[in-house]
Amino acid sequence: MINNQTTPSDRKKQLRQQLRQLRRSLTPAQQKRAAACLAQHISQHLWFRQAKHIAFYLPSDGEIDPAPLLALALALGKKCYLPVVLPSGKLQFRTIKAGTRLTLNKYHIVEPALGARARPAWLLDLILLPLVGFDLRGNRLGMGGGYYDRTLATVQGRPKPCRRRIGLAHQCQQVTALHGDSWDIPLAAIATDKALRLIGN
Numbered sequence: 001m002i003n004n005q006t007t008p009s010d011r012k013k014q015l016r017q018q019l020r021q022l023r024r025s026l027t028p029a030q031q032k033r034a035a036a037c038l039a040q041h042i043s044q045h046l047w048f049r050q051a052k053h054i055a056f057y058l059p060s061d062g063e064i065d066p067a068p069l070l071a072l073a074l075a076l077g078k079k080c081y082l083p084v085v086l087p088s089g090k091l092q093f094r095t096i097k098a099g100t101r102l103t104l105n106k107y108h109i110v111e112p113a114l115g116a117r118a119r120p121a122w123l124l125d126l127i128l129l130p131l132v133g134f135d136l137r138g139n140r141l142g143m144g145g146g147y148y149d150r151t152l153a154t155v156q157g158r159p160k161p162c163r164r165r166i167g168l169a170h171q172c173q174q175v176t177a178l179h180g181d182s183w184d185i186p187l188a189a190i191a192t193d194k195a196l197r198l199i200g201n
């Protein structure tokens, strides 16, 4: 029997493919300009200026590139971290600085090798998360692994993870409305090449 009904999960997958295709189609010049604009928006924000420990990511699959901001943060003496995927389905945030040994994870994304010091998520001052898609209510579509959701989930008996979370994306990744899932961790702001917008509650 053929089942033609699409579920919310099918639609999420389809949207993910479309938005990933869209960001991959940006030219190197567009990517470079977007990364520079993003760095400008975030570097002026109080949350960045106040933060001593910041989680970044290294771009893959056309994601907006936080590298210029990472370079600035390192130059300012801030401690910077990158996500490392663990077999448990969670992320560990490991320190990145000049000379940190890097390796490729199972998704071919660069991450610090074993040995780099890790910092728990609740001791980070600011977390910059990669987005595949977003809406202006702060709903977030990620790569579908649930890594950030699992890592930042509030579990009773555990300290609260950092709430200053900024989702990063190209402006073209905005959609009218995304369906939020019960496990989605809320974003406090979204930063694109165009603006940094705080999410109102």
Ligand SMILES: Nc1nc2c(c(=O)[nH]1)N(C=O)[C@@H](CNc1ccc(C(=O)N[C@@H](CCC(=O)O)C(=O)O)cc1)CN2
Binding pocket: 057, 058, 059, 060, 063, 083, 084, 085, 091, 106, 107, 109, 130, 142, 143, 144, 145, 146, 147, 148
């Ligand atoms: N730059 C970056 N780093 C990151 C993330 C991210 O979204 N961006 N993550 C955010 O959570 C984690 C990795 N999460 C991922 C989850 C799923 C797939 C994925 O489905 N990739 C393949 C197919 C699977 C495979 O090859 O085994 C694909 O490209 O379709 C990739 C990364 C940690 N590091």
Ligand SMILES: Nc1ncnc2c1ncn2[C@@H]1O[C@H](COP(=O)(O)OP(=O)(O)OP(=O)(O)O)[C@@H](O)[C@H]1O
Binding pocket: 140, 141, 142, 143, 144, 145, 146, 147, 148, 149, 150, 151, 153, 181, 183, 184
């Ligand atoms: N706190 C959690 N505990 C256990 N499983 C979870 C949790 N959060 C999410 N998941 C699982 O992860 C899967 C992927 O979730 P979702 O599609 O929201 O990922 P995503 O947010 O797009 O990905 P990512 O966080 O990797 O960028 C879901 O099927 C969900 O069951």
